[in-house]
Amino acid sequence: MLGDNSSSTTGSRSGGGPIRTTKPLKRGKACMNCRCKCDGNKPVCGPCRRHPKEDECEYSDGPGRSRTKALEEQVLRLEARLQELENPEATTPSVKLHDPYAQYHELQRLSRSPPIIIPPEPAPYAPLSPFSPTSTSSSLPSGSSGSSSHSPLRYLPSSSPFLGAEQEPSYLLIQNLLDKFLPHAAEFGFFLHAPTFRANALLSLPFNHPQRPSPALLSAVYLWGVHLGQSEALLLEENAFLIRAVQHTATDLLGSHPSRVLHTLQAQVLLAYYFFRTGRFLEAKCQTGAAISLALGAGFHKLRSTNIWPPTILGLAHDAPIYLDTPQSNLEEGERINAFWAVFVLHKIITAPGIVIDTPWPMEAKGYADGTPIVESSATVRSFLNGVDTVPLDPDSISLMVTKAAILFHRSAHLTGHWSPNMAQREFQAFASGFQTVNRLIDSFRSQLPPISTYRTNDPAIRTLILTHALTDAATIKLHGIFAYADSASKQHCLTSARSIIDCGNVPLQEVGYLNPIMGTLWMTACHVFIDEVSRQRMQASWPQSPTGEELTEEELMEYLRNGINALSLYSEDNVLTRYQLSKVQEAFNAI
Structure with a gap:
């Protein structure tokens, strides 16, 4: 029985037997499935009745969405989702629904099949922060500072508006950051000759050029400049500067910069003081430990020793040992001496076991630059503690x-x-x-x-x-x-x-x-x-x-x-x- 909008009649075919026809009572827009001229009859148009197709007739003026329209909308949604997944930083995340029974379903699934263990992907650098909820080794409570409730190393920003294509600020910003940091550099373990460092940092040469400071050192100094400068705009990007400093400090030794050992050591000291100042003791100890290992591995504790020691091997490359280069000037050797004592002071403040030290006592950089003789030494700290220090x-x-x-x-x-x-x-x-x-x-x-x-x-x-x-x-x-x-x-x-x-x-x-x-x-x-x-x-x-x-x-x-x-x-x-x-x-x- 048909509805109120249609009526049925019967007739006969030439071949005999009754036929049933449907008389449409309403004509509308063309069917979207027809490729030829459509008469608009409903529910099935003339062309579709003469040439039946798998898809039923669909009209855009129907009471609900047509199947074609629904498919088009689904395609648009899938394309938008694909764009969102490919460019997560440029799109607003979709609202995600939470399944309250997800854990139950997961337990059921695991009970039916053996577990598959997939090792996690290693993070570039994600140590625990004493202010993070998962830290267990810090004496500071997680809520002691609202600004440090999350470790910045858990979120790795890919870029910053203040970092260029080579992840280095503009020339004018570099000048500003150096001026913010260098007047206070000595308080945070900076042992290099400051005037020379500043001049080399401002050279119009690319990032990682051998005549400029290493990327690790520059990045650490930029970080300190941002931190001490207290500019609201720059402080918003402090995490990005921190990430770059940590990344370069962790990888610069693998590069070819001629001062990579000394400059990496300086960067580690600066980062240790940065973490110490910001209350992240675990990260401070990690950087301190790395600085100690590098200083001892490079033989900084045996500089100008009266004892005979074999050359220090830093590592192997192409089956040939790599040695710490001989200093080319009095100032360069003085920076190495001061580097050791900067690490030593940091070590005594944060951690501790003793070692035999022959490196002579530090002098001011000006003394090295002026050519003050560097004496040989033996058991430097032990002699001091025994009251027989001759200096x-x-x-x-x-x-x-x-x-x-x-x-x-x-x-x-x-x-x-x-x-x-x-x-x-x-x-x-x-x-x-x-x-x-x-x-x-x-x-x-x-x-x-x-x-x-x-x-x-x-x-x-x-x-x-x-x-x-x-x-x-x-x-x-x-x-x-x-x-x-x-x-x-x-x-x-x-x-x-x-x-x-x-x-x-x-x-x-x-x-x-x-x-x-x-x-x-x-x-x-x-x-x-x-x-x-x-x-x-x-x-x-x-x-x-x-x-x-x-x-x-x-x-x-x-x-x-x-x-x-x-x-x-x-x-x-x-x-x-x-x-x-x-x-x-x-x-x-x-x-x-």
């Missing part, structure tokens, strides 16, 4: 002063780490002897340091001198801190050293500029000395004996503590590590 402390050699201060700081921490109240008599005697030796070395070294107040605040050397004094005072706190509760002399040593760290020679810190990231740790150490003393005095307030005249009053202690918090606050604005240390000091301060 006097040159007040003009900032590099030498901070190196010796770092050694004393590490030695104090290492020695007190072996202390136990249950030591055997022989162990105690050895500890007591080492304690007295290190204590004398610290006092002797401190007496030779020039006062911070004798330097102008705009003198770049004052920043390293502040660090040197602070490391020396922190060495005293490390050495005497374990006895401060029971021994009044040790307590006074700690308080005096803590006051010195906080005072910083009474120079206005806001005029000094960037300081080494370890300063936050040293200020925090000093603040805890004052917090402990305030707590001790409050506990003893009801005791019958009165405090001696040598003790600081609680108000004086609180004043130093507030000054320490102010110093941490000043340097915490763009320093994740210092910001975290400030929060811990404030927590302890609020608890007393």
Whole structure:
């Protein structure tokens, strides 16, 4: 039975038998399946009735989408999806639906078939960040900084508007980045001759040209320039600069740049300080370890040694050993010496086991450039710790002063780490002897340091001198801190050293500029000395004996503590590590 829009009649064929015809009641647009003129009859047009086809008649003015129209739309969707997959960075991601039973279905599938193990593709560089949710080795909480909740190395941007085709900024931007970094370079382990580096970096030559610094070094310096420049537009691209620096540092040794060893070492030191400053301790340790391995592998710890050592083999290429080239000038050899000590200081700040070092003490780059003779040496650090160092402390050699201060700081921490109240008599005697030796070395070294107040605040050397004094005072706190509760002399040593760290020679810190990231740790150490003393005095307030005249009053202690918090606050604005240390000091301060 037909619907209301059609009627049926019967007739006869010439061959006999009834036939059934359909009389259309409505004519419309042409059928989209007809290749000849269509009469528009529905539901089946005349041409389609005379020449039946697999596809039924379809009209564009029907109540729903025709099959052809649906296919065309499906083709458009598939083409758009293909474009999206081929160019993910240029398209907006499609909305993805979530199957709440996906895990259940997957478990069912796995129960029916054996698992297929597919090894993951290695990432170019994706170490854990102490601020990432999966990190387990950092002392910093994942939420300590909103700006560092994700490690930038997890997202690898392919390009940046500030990086050209060769992944290097424009000439004017390079100048700007160098000017932002170089005035503070020494605070972050930069050991090369700065004027020479700047001149070579600005040469109008391609990236990776042998006369320019290596790509790893340039990329690391550009990163620091972006980080210190605090330009909002550039800071948005800081991750892109970081990725380029890490990638080039990891691969430059495979290239042919004539200074690839020294420059890669410099890049590793700069990256280690960058990660340390931004609170990514695991990455900082990775870069430090790489720098130590490269420095030792290249024989930097045996430069100018009085002992005879075979040449250092860096690796093999085409079955022939590759040796570190002989330095071509006094300055070049001096940069290698300073390179080792820059790695050494970084090593003492972050990690530690001892090695035999023959490399002579560092000098300022100007001394090497002026042709100051480089002496041979043997057991350099051991002689210093044994009190038989023959090299006097040159007040003009900032590099030498901070190196010796770092050694004393590490030695104090290492020695007190072996202390136990249950030591055997022989162990105690050895500890007591080492304690007295290190204590004398610290006092002797401190007496030779020039006062911070004798330097102008705009003198770049004052920043390293502040660090040197602070490391020396922190060495005293490390050495005497374990006895401060029971021994009044040790307590006074700690308080005096803590006051010195906080005072910083009474120079206005806001005029000094960037300081080494370890300063936050040293200020925090000093603040805890004052917090402990305030707590001790409050506990003893009801005791019958009165405090001696040598003790600081609680108000004086609180004043130093507030000054320490102010110093941490000043340097915490763009320093994740210092910001975290400030929060811990404030927590302890609020608890007393």
